[in-house]
Amino acid sequence: xxxxxxxxxxxxxxxxxxxxxxxxxxxxxxxxxxxxxxxxxxxxxxxxxxxxxxxxxxxxxxxxxxxxxxxxxxxxxxxxxxxxxxxxxxxxxxxxxxxxxxxxxxxxxxxxxxxxxxxxxxxxxxxxxxxxxxxxxxxxxxxxxxxxxxxxxxxxxxxxxxxxxxxxxxxxxxxxxxxxxxxxxxxxxxxxxxxxxxxxxxxxxxxxxxxxxxxxxxxxxxxxxxxxxxxxxxxxxxxxxxxxxxxxxxxxxxxxxxxxxxxxxxxxxxxxxxxxxxxxxxxxxxxxxxxxxxx
Numbered sequence: 001x002x003x004x005x006x007x008x009x010x011x012x013x014x015x016x017x018x019x020x021x022x023x024x025x026x027x028x029x030x031x032x033x034x035x036x037x038x039x040x041x042x043x044x045x046x047x048x049x050x051x052x053x054x055x056x057x058x059x060x061x062x063x064x065x066x067x068x069x070x071x072x073x074x075x076x077x078x079x080x081x082x083x084x085x086x087x088x089x090x091x092x093x094x095x096x097x098x099x100x101x102x103x104x105x106x107x108x109x110x111x112x113x114x115x116x117x118x119x120x121x122x123x124x125x126x127x128x129x130x131x132x133x134x135x136x137x138x139x140x141x142x143x144x145x146x147x148x149x150x151x152x153x154x155x156x157x158x159x160x161x162x163x164x165x166x167x168x169x170x171x172x173x174x175x176x177x178x179x180x181x182x183x184x185x186x187x188x189x190x191x192x193x194x195x196x197x198x199x200x201x202x203x204x205x206x207x208x209x210x211x212x213x214x215x216x217x218x219x220x221x222x223x224x225x226x227x228x229x230x231x232x233x234x235x236x237x238x239x240x241x242x243x244x245x246x247x248x249x250x251x252x253x254x255x256x257x258x259x260x261x262x263x264x265x266x267x268x269x270x271x272x273x274x275x276x277x278x279x280x281x282x283x284x285x286x287x288x289x290x291x292x293x294x295x
Contacts, residue, residue, distance in 0.1 A: 004030060004073035005287070008064055008101060009279040010080040010094075012040030012137030013156050013251060014193055015057060017064040018279040019073045027123055027284050029210065031071050034193075035060045036247025040083030040138045040156050049087045054096075061100045076286045078105040079278065081113055082138025082154060108278075110150025114141035116281030118148065121189045121274045123284045124214070131186040134277065135194040135258050137251065140176070142262070144183055151176050155194055155255035162254070166231035169254045173261035180265050188263075189272040194255025197248055199273040201226060206242035210275040219270050220263045227256045 006019040019031040037057040039049055068075045078097065084090035084107040091107070098105035108116070117134040122145075131144040137156035142149050153176040162168035190198075199205075199213040202222065230238065230253040238249035263271060 004071055005283055006068045006071070006073040006075045007279045007282040007286075008061070008075070008078035008103075008105075009277060009282070010039065010057065010061075010078060010084070010097065010105075011193075012043075012081060012083040012139075012154055013038050013247070014137070015039070015060050015064070016277065016279050017067060018283065019068065019071050020280070020283055022287055025123075027280055027287070031067065031073075032210065033064065033067065034208075038137070038156065038247060040086075042160065043083050043086050043138070044157055044160055047087065048089050049083060049093055054093050057097065058100055061097055065101050075101060075103040077103055077282060079113075079116075079282055080105065080107045081136060081278075082110075082152065082157075085109070086138065086152075110139060110141060110152075111148050113139070113278055114143040114148025114150055116278040116285060117141055117191055118143040118145065118281070119284045120276040120278060120280035121191060123280065124274065124276055125189065125272070127187055129185065129187045131183065131188050132274075133188055133190045133195075133259070133262055133271070135190065135192040135255050137193075140258055140262075142180070144186060147183075149180070153258065155251035155258065158254035158258065159251050164231070164250065164253065166227055166253060166257065169257040170227075170261065173254075173257040174264070176258070177261055177265040180262075183266075187272065188266070188268055189274045190259060191274050191277045192255075193248060194252060194259060195273050196275055197244060197252045198223070198226060198256060198259070200243040201241070201252075208243060213273055214275050216273040217270055218273060220260065220268060223256055223260045223263065223271075227253055227260060230256070
């Protein structure tokens with residue numbers, strides 16, 4: 001049996017656990033969980049992570065630590081992103097999270113987040129022209145092989161700034177990408193909760209299915225159509241959509257506004273959806289460094 005390794009991604013909206021095995025150089029998931037803790041709730045306004053938000057996160061992390069033990073895996077590390085970068089108490093709370101998990105935990109900067117996102121997708125979809133757009137709750141990263149750009153706009157941040165107003169969300173999302181450099185023709189893949197939730201809607205999935213989602217190609221026109229559909233729905237209707245529910249339903253539309261704005265700015269007519277986020281990138285990077293260290 002192959003050795004199992006685990007990583008935790010503490011995102012602004014969702015905390016994710018990945019347990020995987022390396023098979024022929026490709027990282028294959030054997031167990032995954034994702035819980036919408038929304039640790040970044042109101043951080044853009046208060047500058048701090050609330051005690052309530054951290055308490056919810058800690059409960060999830062305790063259960064993740066148990067999952068790792070139950071699966072016989074080695075937890076190689078945890079990473080935190082925009083909410084912890086912004087919060088004045090981010091480092092203090094991350095140290096508490098590390099103690100709960102029993103592993104190293106660190107806050108990564110935007111460029112490192114971008115690099116890990118690209119590594120994650122490239123491990124599954126190796127291509128010279130691959131580029132990755134990672135739409136998170138607090139920030140969005142665009143990355144090609146040797147260059148990455150991070151911008152502090154994500155689905156949660158956009159919702160808090162504009163509310164459920166699609167017109168306002170679209171305008172603010174477009175502002176975020178004005179002046180984005182011309183990287184030429186690339187094959188763009190989108191990752192993160194917005195992308196995978198969108199894929200579930202397109203496929204009509206009632207339960208999360210990473211293999212069905214992985215590699216789905218969608219047209220930009222479908223992003224636009226889905227924004228308009230979601231913007232016209234009530235909160236109750238959004239919550240009733242299978243696969244969305246509490247913690248995701250209200251931010252999918254703002255997240256899709258970010259995706260739409262980016263595709264418009266870069267002139268892309270379609271995008272590949274990938275389940276592979278920075279939790280994969282952390283493990284891919286760790287396994288590479290571990291192999292390199294072996295004499």
